Amino acid sequence: MVKLKKQLVSEHVIDERSYGYGNPVNTITIHQTGNTNAGADAQAHANIQTNMNSRQASWHYSVDDKEAIQSFPDNVQCWHATDGGGPGNTTSLSIELCINSDGDYEKTVQNGAELAKELLDKHHLTVNDLRQHHDWYAKNCPAQIRAGKHGIRWNDFLNMVQGKSVQVDTKVKAAFKSKKGNLTVDGKWGNATTTALQEYLDTVVDGIISDQVHNHVTEAFYGDTIDFGDGDEGSLVIKHLQRKIGTKADGLLGPNTIGALQKYLGTVYDKKLSRPSLVVKELQRRLNKGNL
Numbered sequence: 001m002v003k004l005k006k007q008l009v010s011e012h013v014i015d016e017r018s019y020g021y022g023n024p025v026n027t028i029t030i031h032q033t034g035n036t037n038a039g040a041d042a043q044a045h046a047n048i049q050t051n052m053n054s055r056q057a058s059w060h061y062s063v064d065d066k067e068a069i070q071s072f073p074d075n076v077q078c079w080h081a082t083d084g085g086g087p088g089n090t091t092s093l094s095i096e097l098c099i100n101s102d103g104d105y106e107k108t109v110q111n112g113a114e115l116a117k118e119l120l121d122k123h124h125l126t127v128n129d130l131r132q133h134h135d136w137y138a139k140n141c142p143a144q145i146r147a148g149k150h151g152i153r154w155n156d157f158l159n160m161v162q163g164k165s166v167q168v169d170t171k172v173k174a175a176f177k178s179k180k181g182n183l184t185v186d187g188k189w190g191n192a193t194t195t196a197l198q199e200y201l202d203t204v205v206d207g208i209i210s211d212q213v214h215n216h217v218t219e220a221f222y223g224d225t226i227d228f229g230d231g232d233e234g235s236l237v238i239k240h241l242q243r244k245i246g247t248k249a250d251g252l253l254g255p256n257t258i259g260a261l262q263k264y265l266g267t268v269y270d271k272k273l274s275r276p277s278l279v280v281k282e283l284q285r286r287l288n289k290g291n292l
């Protein structure tokens with residue numbers, strides 16, 4: 001059974017970062033942190049909460065490959081479900097699974113399943129009472145499980161919770177672990193190129209570049225790989241790419257990012273994305289070689 005540690009936040013943090021007590025715990029919601037940074041483990045996430053999270057967010061348990069840490073009592077109404085006054089925030093208990101790149105992903109998911117089982121039993125609930133963050137709000141969370149990272153899909157997670165042995169599909173796992181893409185080098189940036197880039201940069205793998213704004217660059221993408229929003233948070237994979245190529249990491253695609261990518265890859269520099277495009281061809285070639 002996963003080791004469970006308590007590092008409960010102060011009453012002041014409960015006042016400032018939750019709706020307070022009164023959570024009936026009708027369901028348990030599973031999240032994944034979205035933070036692949038090395039060291040972004042359960043202890044780091046628990047500490048963020050202890051020290052008053054700068055974000056208006058809170059959750060009950062953080063889990064990694066070593067342990068589970070409780071930050072809020074079960075009967076507190078935490079801000080984890082992005083649904084404002086509920087019912088996710090007000091009636092559901094929350095578990096965040098860490099996806100830090102220096103952690104063992106499968107062990108973390110297994111630990112999360114064991115904790116979920118323990119909490120379901122404690123609150124006289126069943127596996128049917130497990131929810132995804134996505135069930136409360138249209139956010140792609142828990143993103144890695146939803147994308148079947150390492151061959152572990154939601155249904156597999158539910159099986160783990162019930163103690164059934166789960167056969168991880170080794171072929172799917174190998175594909176996820178491989179840094180080499182198998183892209184058609186056609187200069188067209190669509191879902192396949194996004195997926196390969198996400199795998200290469202070890203971010204959420206779903207083929208979607210989220211929260212972009214309309215401009216001549218984002219309009220030049222193919223398929224439905226661009227997800228338009230208000231550009232508030234931008235995209236994680238684009239942030240990682242921007243860091244790699246040495247430009248402002250705001251997660252938003254535009255002329256400056258394309259210009260930086262053209263310089264980085266040594267193609268014609270005009271800060272424009274053609275349909276199809278030379279810089280995308282070079283990006284695809286590099287992803288296929290596993291050498292970006």
Ligand SMILES: [Zn+2]
Pocket residue numbers: 030031032080133141142
């Ligand atoms: Zn979530």
